Amino acid sequence: MDSAADILTGDRERLAIVSDENGEHGEHAEHAENGRDDTSDPTGSAEDATAEDAPAEDAPEDGAPADGARAEEPAGRAGDPAVGAEYLADRAADGEGVWDVVVVGAGPSGAAAAYAAAVAGRRVLLLEKAELPRYKTCGGGIIGPSRDALPPGFEVPFQDRVNAVTFSHNGRFTRTRRSRRMLFGLVNRPEFDQRLVESAQKAGAEVRTGVTVSRVEQHGPTVPDRRTVAVVLQGGETLLARSVVGADGSASRIGAHVGVKMGQVDLGLEAEIPVPGTVAEDWRGRVLIDWGPLPGSYGWVFPKGDTLTVGVISARGEGAATKRYLEDFIGRLGLAGFEPAVSSGHLTRCRTDDSPLSRGRVLVCGDAAGLLEPWTREGISFALRSGRLAGEWAVRIAEAHDAVDVRRESLNYAFAIKAGLGVEMSVGRKLLAVFERRPGMLHAAITGFRPAWRAFADITRGATTLAELVRSRPLAQRALTALER
Ligand SMILES: Cc1cc2nc3c(=O)[nH]c(=O)nc-3n(C[C@H](O)[C@H](O)[C@H](O)COP(=O)(O)OP(=O)(O)OC[C@H]3O[C@@H](n4cnc5c(N)ncnc54)[C@H](O)[C@@H]3O)c2cc1C
DSSP: OOOHHHHHTTOHHHHHHHHIIIIITTOHHHHHHHTOOTTTOTTOOSOOOOOOOOOOOOOOOOOOOOOOSOOSSOTTOTTOTTOOHHHHHHHHTTTTTEEEEEEEOOSHHHHHHHHHHHHTTOOEEEEESSOSSOOOOOOOEEOHHHHHTSOTTOOOOEEEEEOEEEEEETTEEEEEEEOSSOOEEEEOHHHHHHHHHHHHHHTTOEEEESOOEEEEESSSTTOOSTTOEEEEETTSOEEEEEEEEEOOOTTOHHHHHHTOOEEEEEEEEEEEEEOOHHHHHHHTTEEEEEEOSSTTOEEEEEEETTEEEEEEEEETTOHHHHHHHHHHHHHHTTOTTSOOSEEEEEEEEEEOTTOOSEETTEEEOGGGGTOSOTTTOOOHHHHHHHHHHHHHHHHHHHHOOSHHHHHHHHHHHHHHHIIIIIHHHHHHHHHHHHHHHOHHHHHHHHHHOHHHHHHHHHHHHTSSOHHHHHHHOHHHHHHHHHHHO
């Protein structure tokens, strides 16, 4: 494994290699086509090309009647590479060989979508390019809304439960706040994500790993009729579905097909640092959040047993300064002497307000849709919540018989997302704008003003959301408006 030092010496090539090891293999050339390669330039010194496909009109539907009796098992099922596109196209004519829902990407959003569609009794295929469990650059912070969105009975594999937060402002003015109750939990993403996939499998979804989706097509020779989407895999195999959910992360190909537009782009750098027992003990149950030196940046220490996840995030385009921040941060914490087991970087992207969430029979959710909290860049709860909605609406779209039905259901999906997560994102954007200009004030409020700390605790616990808080408390609303000026 590569060390944090490899990143901190500014070796961009090495950083890309680390990302490769994290299951992002072989993407560079093809992502570059979309201009959205997370791994080729994670330090963000080059501007991202945004030559995404313009969203075309919804693929027309032919108003064909409902399927007759359904095949017991779709002909293009997992693990059967002999089943080719032509064969599938033939069988599609009478509804055989067509999955109700194909989900691309088996992170939290994809697993949640597959689970939701599978518990509704539909034929669901979940496709993942990596072998599971796969590494994901992430703090693994599971806040209340993430817990609330998990499948019933899901046991979260917590590595630690947090009831204290140490805040600092670029290493200074350090203060620890404690709570009697758990604020949020910490997981290792490989284990957490794999369990989510297992839940979807138990609900009836079929899972196929080690397969990369190259593109989806909604018209043309690979598409047998207007009620079907072709999912083309690397290597040429084609699968057919009545609807597709794109859950393929922040460099999403399905997002490019839909025409998702990203506004805010940030670079996160992280090191997984194994530490001796005495150091681990010092961190147990406590995280550190450091408001950083770059506008909108912050750093964190998330303890997970004998390993500390130490990371920073900042606007893309400041790659060298972001690396320096991580280096200084690790040094200040006295952790520079410990060799990281993993050092990696990843971009996060937030959608613009007017960005589409669907195109024809294809929906996007999670990072693929640019759904994450703009201030904290918390994305797991957004992935789980939007994934569940996408799975539910994909089922309705799968059953839609014509373009009008499809349009209605996709608008309903967009409405559900915008009314919930969209509102949370717009409040998050405002808070980020305030934080970018006045980090010291935010630090002073949260460490010195009890209601601000209580609000932080309530949000992380899931007792309220930032949007709800601003809506229901006139004082919070007035404070935010005043600070925005
Ligand atoms: C440094 C950093 C720290 C973070 N910390 C936190 C945190 O503490 N808490 C939190 O809530 N959020 C955090 N986030 C955000 C969080 O990691 C993401 O929002 C979350 O993983 C989104 O889930 P997802 O399922 O949408 O995408 P992902 O988790 O990225 O999953 C996408 C999946 O799709 C697969 N895939 C991609 N392309 C294809 C393809 N073409 N074919 C098939 N499969 C494909 C990928 O292999 C991957 O498994 C952090 C992000 C970063 C960068």
